[in-house]
Amino acid sequence: MSRKKTTRTQTGYYASSYSKDYAGRGSSAGRRSRKRPSRVKEVLIIILALLVLAAAIFGLVKLVQHRQAEKGTGLKTSSVATAEVTTANVGTARVLTDEEKDMLRNSEKYKNIMAHKEDYPEYLIDDLEMNPEILDFVADYLKTEPVGHGGLTAAEKKSSHPLFVQWDKRWGYATYGENCMAISGCGPTALAMVGYGLTRNTQIDPFNVAQFAMQNGYYVNNVGTAWTLMTEGARHYGLTVTSQYKYTEEQMKEALEKGGMIILSVGKGDFTVHSGHFIVLYGYKNGKFQVNDPFSYTNSSKLWDYETLSNQTKNAWIYYKAGSEAAATASTTTTTAATTASTTAATYSATATTAYTAASTTAYTTTGTIG
Numbered sequence: 001m002s003r004k005k006t007t008r009t010q011t012g013y014y015a016s017s018y019s020k021d022y023a024g025r026g027s028s029a030g031r032r033s034r035k036r037p038s039r040v041k042e043v044l045i046i047i048l049a050l051l052v053l054a055a056a057i058f059g060l061v062k063l064v065q066h067r068q069a070e071k072g073t074g075l076k077t078s079s080v081a082t083a084e085v086t087t088a089n090v091g092t093a094r095v096l097t098d099e100e101k102d103m104l105r106n107s108e109k110y111k112n113i114m115a116h117k118e119d120y121p122e123y124l125i126d127d128l129e130m131n132p133e134i135l136d137f138v139a140d141y142l143k144t145e146p147v148g149h150g151g152l153t154a155a156e157k158k159s160s161h162p163l164f165v166q167w168d169k170r171w172g173y174a175t176y177g178e179n180c181m182a183i184s185g186c187g188p189t190a191l192a193m194v195g196y197g198l199t200r201n202t203q204i205d206p207f208n209v210a211q212f213a214m215q216n217g218y219y220v221n222n223v224g225t226a227w228t229l230m231t232e233g234a235r236h237y238g239l240t241v242t243s244q245y246k247y248t249e250e251q252m253k254e255a256l257e258k259g260g261m262i263i264l265s266v267g268k269g270d271f272t273v274h275s276g277h278f279i280v281l282y283g284y285k286n287g288k289f290q291v292n293d294p295f296s297y298t299n300s301s302k303l304w305d306y307e308t309l310s311n312q313t314k315n316a317w318i319y320y321k322a323g324s325e326a327a328a329t330a331s332t333t334t335t336t337a338a339t340t341a342s343t344t345a346a347t348y349s350a351t352a353t354t355a356y357t358a359a360s361t362t363a364y365t366t367t368g369t370i371g
Contacts, residue, residue: 095301096133104132109139123183123274127167130273131296137167137182148174148181150207152196161197161261161282163292163300164189164206171207177219181210187225188213189294190278194261195237197282198321204237206294212236224276230263230317240327243317249306253284255318258326262319266312271299276314 096104104110110132117125120141128138148171156162166172166189167182176185188209195204213219218229234241247255252262262281271277271293279299283290288303320327 095298101132104135107135110135113138121179121183123179126273127183127295131298133297134167134182137169137172140169141173144169144173146173146175146180148172148207150203150205152202152205156196157202161280161290161292162193163297164193164294165297166206166294168206171205171210174207174210176210176214177221177224181206184224185210186278186294187218187229190263190280190292191229191233191237193280193282193292193294194263194319195234195239197261198259198319199238201237209233209237225278227265227315230265230278234317234319235322238322239319240322240330241317241319242330243315245315246310246313247316247318249310252281252289252306252316252318255320255330256281256284256289258320258329259324260318260320260326260330263317264309264312265314265316266309267314269312270308271295271312281309 110128113120113128113135114125120138124138124141128134151170152162156164166185171185172180172182174181176183176188181189185206189206192204192206192209195201195209213225213229213233216233218226218233220226231241231243247262255262264279264281266272266277266279268275271279272295277295279294280292281289282292285303288305289309291300291302291304291309293299318330320330
């Protein structure tokens with residue numbers, strides 16, 4: 001605005017000077033001709049000034065972005081986050097490179113939390129160390145009430161397989177068992193992704209599924225989400241489900257190609273530092289599986305090969321929408337981990353063997369873990 005006023009003032013000034021200095025000196029055409037080089041020079045100067053200004057603004061923006069990244073914010077936006085959720089709900093909803101993770105761990109916000117980590121739940125600190133994506137969530141933990149709410153964003157409603165994260169600020173601080181959703185809510189969050197993905201029922205979101213789980217005894221104190229939520233709870237939400245310890249790669253691929261979805265219970269490894277976690281498989285691409293990890297945008301941005309997933313799998317569930325053609329042709333036989341343990345225990349890791357031993361007294365109704 002100010003530049004336009006200046007231009008108009010300059011034009012008026014030269015017009016006034018021109019009338020005074022050149023009045024009566026030759027034709028008007030001749031006067032315009034003699035004045036043109038000066039006006040061209042003015043235009044070039046203005047253009048040059050605009051270019052310099054644009055370069056300065058660009059440099060300032062880059063500097064601000066760099067400073068924000070150093071403070072643990074402003075990292076590049078995840079394609080997953082942009083497509084699936086409103087990033088304002090989850091804070092630093094980002095797909096992070098290793099370099100960016102290190103940057104967050106060196107930020108003042110992160111260091112301040114670690115300097116007072118005794119004020120936070122131990123599990124939450126463990127999660128932050130593994131996944132700096134949750135930095136903003138943890139930073140607000142001590143000053144946020146342990147309540148939550150449901151509801152889906154417009155982007156989530158449009159997505160065929162929306163990614164929900166358990167530490168989303170809509171529900172992450174809400175109580176779930178003796179912890180909060182961010183710490184132990186992966187089970188309800190995973191089931192919500194499957195339930196909404198297959199039925200498009202907008203009432204199926206992580207908060208509402210968690211409330212259902214607690215009200216109906218599907219959360220086991222000091223243990224985690226009962227595996228029965230993945231079967232009985234799934235049927236409550238209009239899904240058909242089959243379950244067994246492991247499916248072959250071909251079985252999983254076929255289920256996904258028919259429009260089904262899969263939940264895996266996985267042990268300590270790529271997805272969790274604890275002894276159990278739930279993840280969702282929703283597609284098969286380039287010989288690998290597409291994963292929605294309710295704890296990590298970064299994990300959810302990758303493709304995962306069958307062997308990597310299988311080596312960490314403790315149990316698997318395949319889902320279809322009840323009444324669909326795919327559901328009608330799916331096997332209705334449920335093979336639980338307990339029925340196959342006797343013939344396959346020799347191949348399990350020490351961790352898995354311990355879990356299967358515990359199953360003899362719990363009938364495999366729980367994960368045996370927090371997460």
